[in-house]
Amino acid sequence: MSNPSRLASAAARPRRVPWLALSATLLLAACATTPPPKPQAEAAPRPAAPPPKGLVPARDAYPSTYKVAASGLTAIVNANIYTGTGQKILGGMVVFDAGKIVSVGPAAAPPAGAKLIDAKGRWVTPGLIDAHSHLGVFPAPAVTGQVDVNENIDPNTGYVWAEHSVWPQDAGFERARAGGVTSLLILPGSANLFGGRTVALKNVPAVTVQAMKFPGAPYGLKMACGENPKGRYGARGRTPATRMGNVAGYRRGWIEAADYGKRWAAYDKKAAKGEGGEPPKRDLTLDTLSGALTGELLVQNHCYRADEMANLIDVSHEFGYHITAFHHAVEAYKIAPLLAREGICAAVWSGRWGFKMEAYDGIEENAALLTKAGVCVSLHSDDPNIIQRLNREAAVAQAAGRRAGIDIPDAVAIQWITLNSAKIMGVADRTGSLEPGKMADIVLWSADPLSIYALADLVFIDGAVEFDRQAPRRPSDFELGQNRGDLAQ
């Protein structure tokens, strides 16, 4: 392969579809004899169209209260660095101040007054990012009364927001932090065709979810293919009972959302002319779905099988939206060129397979094959244990690539768990790599993080130390005061 770094960074850019373009798409789609619109040619991403005014309160009603913790000018010196941009620097220096990265490069004189951290022999990466987690919504303990991941009462629950289920005291957040995870996307479960809104979090200890919400991160819409929705509702004698029922369900949802968007657009147009009139009644489901149609929300699509991903891509063309990522995409390797062409990321596992039929064709080489084909690849966890060792996942997937004759450079394997995950979350302009101006989300590892023996020694989030292996653990409120032997020490 020529240059996996370059290929991997040719990532999916959310394609924002302005309302006018969307309307045209819908007109075309409404005419049965007209072929479905071709995917748009690759073009520079356009800024999101402002949402219809009536939607604005919904978008802003649950604001982040996240505060960057105080931290001073710091220089990590003598560090081996994976930058997250595909570079590896040996014996270099990372400087950050006031929560932002100032410089990353080879050895140099540290700035005057900087606190020095000698990383001799140790490694630095961007904070790890998990683009698929259910921490907080499927928490530890996962006992009766605690599980809030699936609003599995209707195939379309676009109206729920994962953040309203997140329990910040989930002990898994701290464990993930100890594994170097600084940002993560929390999704509703996969029981429904439209599962609800995702929420991006900074992995800081907090009492409220608002205090964890990644400032300015876009929302996402969780969708699910395959066995979960059809199994759940088919078993209850409801649609969807089949995969064709699933697709019909998506289409019905999008038709309603498009109509809703049109009514708001018409109202906005009149309002702009001062003609007034009653605004349409808000609908929480359609707020979310219509936001996904405009590109304001990123579509995060749980989908295992290659044929289903292709079907969902057709659905996205029919309704003019963009799929940001297929999650659990165990068969993505079968359609790698299609995903590359569409600019859709694949969030995959290294080793999970076979637990259900749609996972039966999972292979360890998935990430390497996709990277070789130019697809933006992220290794995700979907699991409170795997999230603690995303670096191990990267090493496993890299080794599988080598077995297949695909050389994934170390610095590119690191992108699977940093920058590419940030792209899926829509925060790659702010975190996921060590570049000046970005958030100082940084992990100092005891060894090369692609080694099984590496542990996170220090984890910085916006420049502040949020995990220190030498310091006493910070148990969650649930764990505090429980007899845990000497664990807390």
Add this chain to the structure above:
Amino acid sequence: MKPIVPLLAGLFAASALSTSALAEPATAIIHARLLTMGPVGEIADGTVILRDGKILAVGKGLAPPAGSQVIDAKGAIVTPGLFAPNTVLGVREVNSVKGTDDAKSSSSDLGAAFDPQYGLNPDTTLVPVARLGGVTRAIVVPAPGGDGEGGGADDGDGALFDGQVLAIRLAGDLLVKPRLAVAMRFGENGAGGSRGAEIGLLRARLEEVRLYKQNRAAYDRGELRDLKLSRQDLEALIPVVEGREPLLVTVHRAADIRQVLAFAREQRLKVILNGAEEGWRVAGEIAAAKVPVILNATADLPRSFEIVGASLQNAAKLRAAGVEIAIVSPDPAHRVRELRYEAGSAVAQGLPYAAALEAITIAPARIFGLADQLGSLAPGKAGDLVIWDGDPLAPRSLPTAIYVDGIAQPLRSRALDLRDRYESGDGAPR
């Protein structure tokens, strides 16, 4: 070449005489860095000779027998085949496809006597996948009876006993040895609806077994009082009450581990602890009872009230206290190939390297009474070994050769067939 030690020489000579007529030539792996896990420890530049499915000799500077196939490991690490101590390999293909799941009994007449050996499928696609992770042997542990139908007699929320534990090889017809232990659970997922009820039920049932054992004739004549257990289950539990076959008890919290240890003392049972997330809190007591532990080295979340003390240091602390430990794969079926990474992650958390490798080789063999045949590179043991291109516990190392019973296994799996079809594009569907 240096002279071989007299013992090995003797073995060698005896075998050479007796096998001259056999068709199978010996295999000699030379210039190997041997992590034998046996009494000779590590040998920097050693030779292993395999013949007739067994290890003929292990040592430094051994001369390969005439006609041997000689494999130069060129300094690569050679370990015994890895041994996964808690799996459902061979009895489960796809978790959600019930017809492929032979890991559990749903019959109320068949608990302790449920024997998964009859469901072993040598054609399962999981075995070659796991084997590519260097795993050559596994223990199959029956799963809890499903769907509230129970499995074995009980008066509460589920079966007391899940069934028989067996050993498999990851090749050929799979079965190595059935009836190694009887599996059960104690604690939140135990039988009887509460811990106290479960202990009471266990006492009552084991008393039935002893009564039955001493009065088989009366039982056959129908002159014994009614027993809750089926005849098969009574028979299956006789070796347990006699202390010949261990109970493999899945148990989690410290207090429950103490209860299990006390119950085993009271009833004179042999037990193996499975899970034991809070084992480190009572490590001294487990060590004093000489009870081994099978554990998940990366279980560290308080997912229920019985594992509030789950810790990544469990393995290291139990081992430091002198407890024999074996480490399990992240799941018992599709992720068995990740066994060695779990051992590696335990090393990162303070378990000595040799102890981690033991925990996935010789320790499981010892725990299940198979150490005379398996688990280390030693003369007379099964010819299971793996040649690695690096550190066997590191994900970035891969096996370059895998032997089971002296036979080189294909480095293939259905997953690799899928990979090759789509990587090359040759033969890939449109």
